Amino acid sequence: MARIGVFICHCGSNIAGVVDIPKVMAAAKELPLVTYVDDPMYTCSETGQAAVREAIVKHGLTRVVVSACSPRMHEVTFRKALAQAGLNPYLLEMANIREQCAWVHGDDKAAATEKAIQLIAMAVAKVARHEPLTPKSVGVTKRALVIGGGIAGIQAALDLGNANIEVVLVEREPTIGGRMAQLDKTFPTLDCSSCILTPRMVEVSQHPKIRLLTYSEVKSVSGFVGNFEVEILQRARKVDMDKCTSCGICWQKCPEKVSSEFDSGMGKRSAIYIPFAQAVPSKPVIDLTHCRYIKFQEWQAAPEATRGKKPMECRICERLCPPQAVDWGQQDQVLKEKFGAIIVATGFQTFDYSVYGEYGGGKLPDVITGLQLERMLSASGPTGGVVQRPSDGAHPKTVVFLSCVGSRDDKVGRPYCSNVCCMYMAKQSILLKEHDPQVQSYVFYIDTRATGKGYEEFSRRAQEEAGTVYLRGRVSKIYQEGKKLVVMGEDSLMGRPVEIAADLVVLATGVEPAAGATELAQKLNIGYDTYGFLMEAHPKLRPVETQTDGIFVAGMAVGPKDVPAAVAHGSAAAVKAVGILSQEKLTTDPGTALVDAAKCVSCFLCEEVCPFNAVERETLRDKRVVARINESLCKGCGLCVSCCRPGAINLKGSTNQQLMAELMALKL
């Protein structure tokens, strides 16, 4: 027979001020199996917990009901108290008579007292049917996977590596460095982006604990915290990375020139290429969609009737490569790796402004994006740091910036602020003035958001020192008139329409999640918002965790942020991963679902509804296939329990029988 102790907390006057404690105590004493009732002033205090412990020992209690605040608040506290008194910690039930009773029924004390009595009666009925539970423990694979080799991913990989944890850094592009590598200077200090980034990139490639997999993608993810199994697709570079000496002959001699993604279309690259001079690894890849030899091979393979003109069988790179590193036979490879934790830092791309017909829809050659201007400003960029109009190569003297293109705009489905544009416009206008003092820049803005350290001062510097004229308003239209672009807006401070005949218009395109981020999130079973930004477990208090244990997020993939914030985010994710990887064993909450194989009808509806992929199929000795719950993955949400038609699944600690008993105790 269970011996139940009930502790009715006063919580100072929080509960006792509304609920009639003596009356509740008297009622609790009458409940079945209740052998002891006490009313500590603060049950959570050290004296209150001591009272619980003493009562367990002195009165031989086997079940405890604490009727106080919510379990979220203090369930862990009282479980510890039970364990200290030698009782299984899961033989506790909390009746919430504070948040759900005293606080909300302050105007009706009699009813609140009655409700408290009923809540306690329900808890007593339930706790009588509690079983002792034991948390399970699982081993931890002490390796981490970082997805995305931008600055956030690089920072996370380095921090993990320096914590002596083996790291695999997976990057989709042929090089790490991400978007930061495309930038010329960084605000607000104007230090050169490459000068601060490339040492980090090299550090990654030389780190003994970090394995770099570029030109690779995550194909599938299974497993759970501490024990993820990941398939990584390594795309064929068609270049033997061990043989290649990065001499550069191949990409200089390759006859096929195509628009460079890295230069945002402002320059050309060859079909065999490294994206930029400081790429890590500094080994070229062959772009299969543009390589002439690949086209030739396709031509050969096609049936004779359908194939057109015979293309050139180029193979110049192969012939000229001194160490014979070009390897046409190289195939895509799938690597299977085990990890204890995963950090997702997939970054961003800029908004495609062609939806804005009023800004030329991408058809006006001298309307460019901030990233394109950034490439032109860069001394190592396609124009060697000389800003030119794409139409005629002329040097622009009047430059107009438009902020919030693809930000703060409901019409294009981007109502959020992209966080970095205000500052990069200020930076670029300062740089334009530094490159040529005759340049006059104008910035159309809605608000100037300069919230970081030194940012407002920097924004003022653009206006006061570089003489950039800020015009408060959104541009309504840009049109070509002769060689000039006429920009029509309003200066809403003066309340007058404004027109500027510009040589160059720069659209500060906003940021959006990198292509493929949502597909990856689905593979990882982590959440994302309507725009595709990854969801953190709590926007304030758990900014790098996700709802899936062991998977962390960092950088722009979560939402717009600048370089300092992305670096801090990467470090934060790394330290959270270390929190898991530094443990020998992980304990899991025993409040998981359990399938009664005898009742299971193998419909596997549970498998479909489980948000955590915790339902597995198990073949019994009689060849029957039934559902089985992986306790390491199960979060105890109860979805499978409620959908199970034969009632074969129960949630430990909240079984159907317990819930029924709880309901039956309720007197309406």
Next chain:
Amino acid sequence: MSVNAVVPAPGTPFVKRVEGLSGQKVLKCIQCGKCSAGCPAAFAMDFTPRQVMRALQLGLPSDELLGASTIWVCLFCQTCSVRCPMELDIAGVMEALRLVAIEDKHPAAQKNIALFHRLFLWGIARTGRLHEFGLGGMFNVRSRQPFLNVSHLPKMLFSRRLPVLPPWPWSKGAGEVRRIFRRVQAAQKASRGSHA
């Protein structure tokens, strides 16, 4: 190009002149509007002080500002300058605009307002303080509108709000005020000489 649109022209010679006279950099203004909000005379202005600063930032045609009532309605009380978060002397900018208007003989928005200013200063220079009755009388005579505001006179006289005679003896610092005026005039002459 549409007819009414402003074509921004930052740093025109006119703007540079105003900046030189006032010693203020108009691009420093953040357009917060604290000056206009606290201006006791803003109700009577066509451009608020903030708009005057904005017009200078955009380099609007000088006619617009020199012909604005604002620069003459401004009382030079300096509330704006004291409160400006960017430490701009907005009242100084107004004064600079008045000086430019006088120098360029730009017609003021209000009739006779320049005359009023001249008479006001003339009186102060002489007696060291303001004698309202004298100023009013002189203004009515010089502006050839002898009956302007005369209807208020009996009440003002009766309630002793408007002493007929100038203060006697004249204020203690009258001599010093005169010396100040002489020094400023000499400095102005010198600076004009250097300009030319």
